[in-house]
Amino acid sequence: MNHIYNLKHTFRFLAMLFLSIGVFLSCQKINPFEDLELTVNTDIYKAPLLIKFVDANSEAVSSPQDLKVTISGSGKDYVLTDAGKKDYIVTNNALSLVLNKNISPSPTSPIEFTVSVSGKGYVSTSKTFVITDAETPASFEIPVTNVAAPPEGVASTIESVNLAVGEKVVVSATVDKPEVAEVTLQPGTQVKDASGTVINANNVSVQIVQYTTKTEASVQSFPGGFAAENVQMSNGIPTDGDFITGGFVAIDMEAGGQQVKSFSKPIEVSVGLSQDLTNPDTGKPIKEGDTIPTWSYDSNTGQWKEEGIATVKKDSDGKLVATFQATHLSYWNLDWYYYGSSCANSGGNISFNVSSNVTTSVNSYEYYATLYLVDRYNRKYYYTQLYNFDVTNGNLNNGLYRAARGDGNRLQLYVYEKTSNKLLGNTAVFDVCTTNRVPISLNIPNPPVFLGVDIDFTAKCTNKKLNIKPSTWIDLWNSSNYTYDYATSGRASLTVREGQTYNFWTYYDSKVYTGIVTINKTSSVITSSTGKAITGTTSYNPVTNRVKIIATYETNDCK
DSSP states (O other), X not given: OHHHHHHHHHHHHHHHHHHHHHHHXXXXXXXTTTTOOEEEXXXXXXXXXXXXXXXXXXXXXXXXXXXXXXXXXXXXXXXXXXXXXXXXXXXXXXXXXXXXXXXXXXXXXXXXXXXXXXXXXXXXXXXXXXXXXXXXXEEEEEEEOBTTSOOTTEEEEXXXXXXXXXXXXEEOOOSSOOOOEEEEEOXXXXXXXXXXXXXXXXXXXXXXXXXXXXXXXHHTTSTTOSEEEEEEOTTSXXXXXXXXXXXXXXXXXXXXXXXXXXXXXXXXXXXXXXXXXXXXXXXXXXXTXXXXXXXXXXXXXXXXXXXXXXXXXXXXXXXXXXXXXXXXXXXXXXXXXXXXXXXTXXXXXXXXXXXXXXXXXXXXXXXXXXXXXXXXXXXXXXXXXESOOOOSTTOOOOEESOOOOOTTOEEEEEEEETTTOOEEEEOOOXXXXXXXXXXXXXXXXXXOOEEEXXXXXXEEXXXXXXXXXXXXXXXXXXXXXXXXXXXXXXXXXXXXXXXXXXXXEEEETTEEEEEEEEESSSOEEXXXXXXXXXXXXXXXXXTTTEEEEEEEEEESOOO
């Protein structure tokens, strides 16, 4: 009994002691966890997407600057920045997006939205994304055209027109764009803003950017891509399908400091046609008297709209041109459009089964693939590009969600080494209605030595006792190659060339953190770079043949 009594007495004493300590700490406002640093993971969002905005001119010496983006489309309300916000800011030419944590996209319930981009001196464009996987990170490049230094096959002009007199504005032929484009304003034309209100101005500044069909650098700038989503037909019914272009122009005007959107009188547009252009409906060269459907593009929404037809004529020099009337401004496109295939796999996933001489992991960003649409007459047209392609033997991860919708059109894929543009192999021509897994054999001469890299990232909060394991994109690049991957809760794995020095970037909440690191089989320190610093070290594991990077950056605005 004494033992039980003593035990109860002890418990009563301890309870009173803890209660007294709690009261004391409360009175003194002392936090018992004050010196404890907590570590928090941030992998709460879905479908991470990194968009890189690149200059359409591969010879450009500088990157696009001061770009602005907007998000539209049926899924826009689910799209957030990587910090869970709605302020979409392009940082270091990149935009990191995620979907709301409560959304679960799938092939049967996709999330669709459009990213529109604009900037002073650049042609506005956009890209529609269809997200079907909640977990897999994706990256994409959107080329933007610098009006002052366009890519091969693109030319532009800017002229002032007296509205009372009217005038013809001409984009002259160049060495890599032999076609001519003309826009004619009738005398007495009034120009209107987006609301349809007449702008009180005597003159209008006219900018025309013309794209040839003869160079891939030009057609790669086709807004939205040739796999078109939600095209509005003349009957008002939207469809998905594929374009084959005969040429396109972007027309912009400004009057009285305001953007012009429409006119009191239609303008006449004349677009020169390549002498090599074939009518895909007939398989024969385009000729005088043919017609080509015309389409306008709203770069704010990413929607194409069927407008009418252009008639093929000969100009004063005897060259073929397509002419039509336009009542508003946008991209104007001469295109044959194919849609409505009934095959089971139309618009479905396509993957490529690789057979190659490479048996170890590679940096897939050192290789790329170009996909061509092959019409019923076996003529090829640029369709899209896969900006990274894993050439490892047995790989099945390369692929795309949307593919040609039949109607006699098929596809063919060519794979290249990025630095030299050397062709490594190609598929046979295939039909998406009969297959969704396509074999490809590749021969990679003298493949470089690659090292696997595992990254462990921590963000240290300087404004509170908190460490964050950020879910963020990590980018390693140098003058000859690059790679990037999505770090989930601070952890990422990628592949680089052994012994090379890389610029180390990460993006989070519209900020860029940078460092420089040499990746080899000896230890290395991440040195400082411009901007907010990344610090850390590397170590090599000979058993796994992998390098581990322990990296940290500091932030002072942890919420």
